[in-house]
Amino acid sequence: MDILIIGGSSFLGRAYVSEALRRGHRVTTFNRGISGADQPGVEAVRGDRNLPADLERLIADRHWNAVVDTAGQQPHAVGLAARLLRPHTGHYTFVSSVHAFADWGKLPVDENSGTHPCPADTPPDQPPGNHLKAGCERALLEEFGADGSLILNCGLLIGPYENIGRLPWWLERIARGGQVLAPGDPARGMQLIDARDFAAFGLDLVEQGRTGRYITTNRPGSSTFGELLDACVQATGAEAEQVWTDEELLHSAGVQPWTELPIWAPDQSDWAAIWHADSSRAHTAGLRCRPLAETVRDTWGWLQERGPAAQPYRQGTIPLGITPEKEREILADSAGR
Numbered sequence: 063m064d065i066l067i068i069g070g071s072s073f074l075g076r077a078y079v080s081e082a083l084r085r086g087h088r089v090t091t092f093n094r095g096i097s098g099a100d101q102p103g104v105e106a107v108r109g110d111r112n113l114p115a116d117l118e119r120l121i122a123d124r125h126w127n128a129v130v131d132t133a134g135q136q137p138h139a140v141g142l143a144a145r146l147l148r149p150h151t152g153h154y155t156f157v158s159s160v161h162a163f164a165d166w167g168k169l170p171v172d173e174n175s176g177t178h179p180c181p182a183d184t185p186p187d188q189p190p191g192n193h194l195k196a197g198c199e200r201a202l203l204e205e206f207g208a209d210g211s212l213i214l215n216c217g218l219l220i221g222p223y224e225n226i227g228r229l230p231w232w233l234e235r236i237a238r239g240g241q242v243l244a245p246g247d248p249a250r251g252m253q254l255i256d257a258r259d260f261a262a263f264g265l266d267l268v269e270q271g272r273t274g275r276y277i278t279t280n281r282p283g284s285s286t287f288g289e290l291l292d293a294c295v296q297a298t299g300a301e302a303e304q305v306w307t308d309e310e311l312l313h314s315a316g317v318q319p320w321t322e323l324p325i326w327a328p329d330q331s332d333w334a335a336i337w338h339a340d341s342s343r344a345h346t347a348g349l350r351c352r353p354l355a356e357t358v359r360d361t362w363g364w365l366q367e368r369g370p371a372a373q374p375y376r377q378g379t380i381p382l383g384i385t386p387e388k389e390r391e392i393l394a395d396s397a398g399r
Contacts, residue, residue: 063127094109107120128151130155141202162199181197208273218279276341277339312392
């Protein structure tokens, strides 16, 4: 197949490119050349998806069996790309997120759950927000319709080349050894998916010509936070002691969930169902997820090859990770109780 991947140079997009090339497909990537280098074997077209002239240059004399959009964040940008690409392809995959569901986090969600009321014609350059993915979905559907659109609502991605740094932060923290502040209940169930497994499933659907919506993540309770940190200890071989700390103490110390202790979702009403996205439709359609320990081990191997990160890990503008000083204070407080 001839496949266009919008993005394609970092994390999930890179995983799509690797898998598509492995399967023998012809791959075109379209990106600005900022997030990373394109892989050998692709036709790399440089451009900004927000500029009609760049998109016109991309589509000149080109047609694809399918488009995979791993980089859409703004409804305006997705709508523009979909409108211009419509005469050049019959199938468009948009990688959305479970964030698009209005009740995600508070209530369990499935493919029939309502999404945020964000219109397709939302003006460009909106501040980041969960609602924007829902607007991106509507923008795609307006151009390609249900018969040409594949929407994959992504869960939490981990694996080699992760560009946010949630799992890398834990691996590097545990590699330093000593007492490690671990949040809440080690038996708290999670849903994590390796980007390579996501990409493989997404390409399966493309090859089959599937359309519709799939929540694409592991099954609820497929792993626990304790298993995640145990896998980090095993992968790094570190002399690290996990100190599981009551969430009330963490709250009283002002520890921010999800960012200061990455991936930590406290057992509170706004976070109660964060790991309860029903992915059964995707699994029935063939999604297969590798063992968590394998993902952790491979991510540590990649980190060893990459070396120290060029920039601090961030989620948007928010730095990831608790400071060593704050961690020591909380550990001392926990020991004194």
